[in-house]
Amino acid sequence: MAVLTLNNVSKTYLLENRQVSALTNINLTVDSGQFVTFVGRSGCGKTTLLRIIAGLEQKTCGQITFQPTEAKIGLVFQEPRLMPWLTVENNMAFALQQEPDREYVKATVDHYLKLLRLEDFRHAYPSEISGGMAQRTALGRALCYNPDIILMDEPLGALDAFTRATLQKELTQIFQEAHKTILFVTHDVDEAVLLGERIVVMGGGQICNELAVPLTYPRIAASKEFYNIRSQVLAAIMEEP
Known part of the structure; x- marks a missing residue:
């Protein structure tokens, strides 16, 4: 289709x-x-x-x-464009800020943190991770939106x-x-x-x-x-x- x-x-x-x-x-x-x-x-x-x-x-x-x-359209640019004041998991969760079901938000973010091998860096800030990790975080943010x-x-x-x-x-x-x-x-x-x-x-x-x-x-x-x-x-x- x-x-x-x-x-x-x-x-x-x-x-x-x-x-x-x-x-x-x-x-x-x-x-x-x-x-x-x-x-x-x-x-x-x-x-x-x-x-x-x-x-x-x-x-x-x-x-x-x-x-x-x-x-629904998700965007991933050449630069990760992460918010420096948010952790990896919160940057990803930002795509779901209008979602009232917080358990769903947590489960979704956890799923993509695992899929993108970012579980150990969930509490890290963009300045503390590599360029590859930052781009994976940007991809995770787009995926969390379920576009x-x-x-x-x-x-x-x-x-x-x-x-x-x-x-x-x-x-x-x-x-x-x-x-x-x-x-x-x-x-x-x-x-x-x-x-x-x-x-x-x-x-x-x-x-x-x-x-x-x-x-x-x-x-x-x-x-x-x-x-x-x-x-x-x-x-x-x-x-x-």
Whole structure:
């Protein structure tokens, strides 16, 4: 079942008295429980598209349809954006501040603390944990909200290679367990293939290509199948307008 549908979504900016097109006639359908990665050169419109879906920017024209209509959306940015005066568990619980059932809040936070291997750091403050732990906390906050769709804008881009590889593996495990719909923006082609069930290649504010990734998790980057899909994605990016 489609959880998100975009029909002819476009976005133009007015820059120095001239119109600049950021997105042109984007048509996309995302099914419930699907992991979709968006990849392309800098400035191709990936982040703008994600921000429009999130409601952080307004589209110029077109239609966006959610199912359910009032779909809950979780956001994870490149920076964790944690509140420094709150502990790890309280940063995660902040997503449930309107929930009156405090037992439910505790059970939910405890579940994701365990899933994200943060149980031993629940009382730590953001200044006392690593960048990887901070990003896991940000992901936990989004998961606690129990969103219909999670939008992730290069959430691993600022991490060192080892931490990034670890979180890539954990993210696929969380995806398989939580069965969430994830839209994930990245500049890294390998990351797009490692994570996504479906890859959307963007260029010049348009969708240039889409590729299915028929590989099971966890994926092996050294495999022939992985290399073939990676080559297809790179070729599509090189052909971007």
